[in-house]
Amino acid sequence: MTNQDEHKEGIGGMINPRRYGIERVAYLLMRLSGLGLLAYFIGHIYETSSILKGQIGWNEFLELTQTNEGHIILAIVIAMCVFHTVNGIRVMLGQGGVGVGKPARPDYPYIPASQNVRHKMGIYSAIILAAIAMMYGLAVMFGE
Amino acid sequence: MAQIPIITEASTTPSPKVITLRIARYNPQHDSNKKFMEFNIPYERWTTVLEAILEVKKYFDHSVAVRYSCRQATCGSCGMIINGKPRLACFTKISELNSNVVTVEPMNNFPVIRDLAVKFERLFNTHHKVKPYLIHDDSEITTDSKEFLQSPKELEKYIQFSNCIKCGLCNSACPTMATDSLFVGPQALAQAYRYVADSRDKGKDTRLKIIDESHGIWRCHFAGSCSQVCPKGVDPAMGIQLLRGYMLGFRS
Secondary structure (H helix, E strand, O other): OOOOHHOOHHHHHOOOOOOHHHHHHHHHHHHHHHHHHHHHHHHHHHHHHHHHHHHHHHHHHHHOOOOOOHHHHHHHHHHHHHHHHHHHEEEEEEOEEEEEOOOOOOOOOOHHHHHHHHHHHHHHHHHHHHHHHHHHHHHHHHOO | EEEEEEOOOOOOOOEEEEEEEEEEEEOOOOOOOOOEEEEEEEEEHHHHHHHHHHHHHHOOOOOOOOOOOOOOOOOOOOHHHEEEEEEEEOOOHHHHHHOOEEEEEEOOOOOEEEEEEOHHHHHHHHHHHHOOOOOOOOOOOOOOOOOOOOHHHHHHHHHHHHHHOOOOHHHOOOOOOOOOOOOOOHHHHHHHHHHHOOOOOOOOOHHHHHHOOOOHHOOOOOHHHHHHHHOOOOHHHHHHHHHHHHOOOOOO
């Protein structure tokens, strides 16, 4: 069966953050930051392997990170790292059944207990902390 | 696109408000793409989307395919995408959508039969897969007491999840279902929790083994969209996380 036959939303539907609130935004950011950190990890291995070319080769490669573009990329990496860590702790706790509420007879308008204030605060905290860390990183790198 | 004039009633009655109802038309047997037909439908404060669709069938185009039955959010037949979100057509009032245009499409992640009607085979198969019934050595008939006693506290643990009407809205909203056809899905996982949490059931290990696979419970990433669209307050996301708590040893 093709995607059309199955009428699946596909990746476009999976990454659409607009319909289901901040939880779906966090879901998207978690995936993006995870992929970004994976890309950085691969780049980092490549970067550190330049030491095999000796001190000159190492210094030449390191200069790339001292440019404006390099600083901005590193600041984004800091933000991704902080968001992925803080939101990851929230998700891990939630996935263990911690802080998702207790089953009870639902009453209209059926506000889901698993989407509670604690989790929303966790998501906003992750975003705010990531923004603060990124700004701090930018201040340190561009303030040299 | 068909543009069809509204039905006008006797001039003595005040003219009701009118919405444009856009209905997705698609027959997989001979259409390559989905098309939309537009109808101008009068509505009142209490008119539901299902009633508007039935108005179209009654007066404009009888060939619109839609599945419905109870009209009171009990049978779970009329799930569809209404203005971009999965909802029950009988449980969604036009007035609460706050839009002059109402677009209805078949549910995502379900194969389309025609227009708004989708196939439920996969949902029923995954539901059946998690053994949605009490597993117990005895039966209520053979035991002396003729019943399995259960306290209100024990009932509270699962009663919420027994409200599921198998409408499929949770599976339609799930981001994992959007890309993984083999995923068990939030509906079946929530039902697995419903029976695992039932004090009368002895099939916990069997069920946990069934969902402990690569397309099972571990593919849920707690996006919570399933719970947001559930029309019965089942909160599948909670059930799945509590179920995972059992598997990780946080619960017994």
